[in-house]
Amino acid sequence: MTAPSLSLVARRGGRLAGSIAVPGDKSISHRALMLGALAVGETRVSGLLEGEDVLRTAAAMRALGASVARAETAEGPLWTLHGRGVGGLREPDEVLDMGNAGTGARLLMGLLATHPLFAVLTGDASLRRRPMARVTEPLGRFGATFHGRAGGRLPIAVLGTGQALPVRYRLPVASAQVKSALLLAGLNTAGTTTVIEPVPTRDHSERMLTHFGAHLDAVSDDDGAPGIALAGQPELVGADVVVPGDPSSAAFPLVAGLLVPDSRLTVRGVGLNPRRTGLLATLAEMGADLEATNQRTEGGEPVADLTVTHGPLKGIDVPADRAPDMIDEYPILAVAAAGAEGTTRMRGLGELRVKESDRLGGTARGLAACGVAVEIEGDDLIVHGSGRPPAGGATIAVELDHRMAMAFLVLGLIADSPVAIDDGRAIDTSFPGFVDLMTGLGATISEVP
Known part of the structure; x- marks a missing residue:
């Protein structure tokens, strides 16, 4: 028997503050x-x-x-x-x-x-x-x-x-x-x-x-393209693994902290694998006040505590070669771009069409429904931020996509009118406890009666 849908709504409220840990990577x-x-x-x-x-x-x-x-x-x-x-x-x-x-x-x-x-x-x-x-x-x-x-x-x-x-x-x-x-x-x-x-x-x-x-x-092809060569039939030996906090999950409270006025929050123990830090680099280029402290290595992966403080963001051009390092974070980056001043162009996002949903088209449709000027050119997503809160006031069909669901709930925290999502059940696939964690920071997110 299919579980009933879970419609959620996010509203503008007070500042976000606190220190949290997100689920494992x-x-x-x-x-x-x-x-x-x-x-x-x-x-x-x-x-x-x-x-x-x-x-x-x-x-x-x-x-x-x-x-x-x-x-x-x-x-x-x-x-x-x-x-x-x-x-x-x-x-x-x-x-x-x-x-x-x-x-x-x-x-x-x-x-x-x-x-x-x-x-x-x-x-x-x-x-x-x-x-x-x-x-x-x-x-x-x-x-x-x-x-x-x-x-x-x-x-x-x-x-x-x-x-x-x-x-x-x-x-x-x-x-x-x-x-x-x-x-x-x-x-x-x-x-x-x-x-x-x-x-x-x-x-x-x-x-x-x-x-x-x-x-x-590490190997390379004749044209210098990088590669990996694996020797087959090894004897793998059991080992201890410490899973760091998922940077793709940390992205949602971090962007919320940057966008919601007067906010300051810390996400502890976030994995900072060099191939996963594209969003952090992009937010820094947009002017984000973001600090990494207590940097260490756990289970072979670099880890740090990340603190963000609310401040103005500006639109930038995000190169296509950054996409592999942040492919799951584009929906929430688009929300950050919607709250920024100026145009943000995110290049080379064809991979988003074959995620849990068509995230490229879905992100554009959702932003447009919330009054954000947005367009798609080829595989590029272009968001025109006005530097002020978007209108909001829409219910977004997230197509059982957990990252789309969380991204538009974050948008609702800064929009002039509440933003709802039609079904938040999929959030638990990657971020169990997301709503409780965000409300614990001060966010206003609730079920739609």
Whole structure:
């Protein structure tokens, strides 16, 4: 039975203030569970994002034969895995339902592709609309077979291979998900698997693979394009993983703190992987008062506490080559641009068309409904900020997209009239407790009766 929709509304109120921690990084959480399921021995994961997306990955790892347990400790939840070893996953008895987890589904296809087993993957209505061919096509080069709906969409049946061939593949479009799926497939492949990127993408997989004992080398193609070479069939060894706060989740309270008058707030323990800091660099160029303190390394990832103070922002030109470092943050960046003075042009956003929703078109439609001057030219999103609060007064159809939902709730905190979203259920996929956390800072967000 489908749960009823959850309509939420955000209104302008007082200042935002406080010190908070956001949920664990979703990308790292998925990878920690998958590599823990392949490692020999015990893996302990603290700070895991306990959103619906990651819980689906945990359930899939159990279905594939790994031991996955959760315990409460004085420091918070601790997840413990006992893995099967590289090549040791067993055939699942049931369909693997990944819910809304696009990252989980694509990475899981990489794991399954080089195991001699049969599996079927499905997801919710939003995930079933998302194209998977850009993952299944290169994974097929290892020898795996995929059968899905038109356009390579879920549900997809996977027939993995027990005699995988090493692959050298050049990504036509920069994508950390596709790169990671290929590297995961390469784990159970004799020989060296090489992935070449048009531009570098986030390297969570490479860092965590190294943390668990895999051997990777940086390489380059004949034209100098960067790449990663993975030596196949390593023995991964269980390891402790501390998951930092997700920078994509931290983006929402940080931008809210910059936009809401008289606000000052701190988000503790945010991951600052160099391939994830595009939004922070962009906000700094817009004039944001943003400070990083207590910088440290946890689980192989750089981490810091981030403090923002309200102040004026100005429009800028955001280059296309920054997109891989902030692809999930464009909806909330567009909200920041709506509150800025001047025009912000965000270039090269074609990837947004194939996220949980068409985020490029959806962001433009939502901003326009709230009285913001906005246009799309090719793959560029252009927002004309007036330096004053947008009109608001609209209900935004977010198409079960968690980042769209949170972005427009932040917009409602500064708009002249309240901004509502038609359904906030998907927020829990990446940011459980978002509304309570924001209201704890002073935001006015509530359910629509």
